[in-house]
Amino acid sequence: MSVIYILITISIVVAVGFLAAFIRAVKTGQYxxxxxxxxxxxxxxxLKKNPKKIIKVEKQKSI
Structure with missing residues (x-):
């Protein structure tokens, strides 16, 4: 049972590490x-030369 506590602790530490890395990347303008x-x-x-030109986008049919 003590192994589960160790694994949960390690997984929380890793998750917090990834969250900190993500927040740092967003703040530094990585994205x-x-x-x-x-x-x-x-x-x-x-678009300025042909303002009446309409670009058609076809929707994909769902299967």
Missing amino acids: DDDYTPSVRMLFDDE
């Missing part, structure tokens, strides 16, 4: 999206 604004800038002129 900031730097790619999308640059790509959006490339296609901005096409």
Whole structure:
């Protein structure tokens, strides 16, 4: 029974470690999206030239 207490303690320590690493990564900007604004800038002129052009998106049929 004492092994369960040790395993629970170790798993909580590991979970807290991963939570701390995730919070640190978010605060330092690891998950900031730097790619999308640059790509959006490339296609901005096409949308301004043809404002009536509608981009159709097809929905996938569920099986």
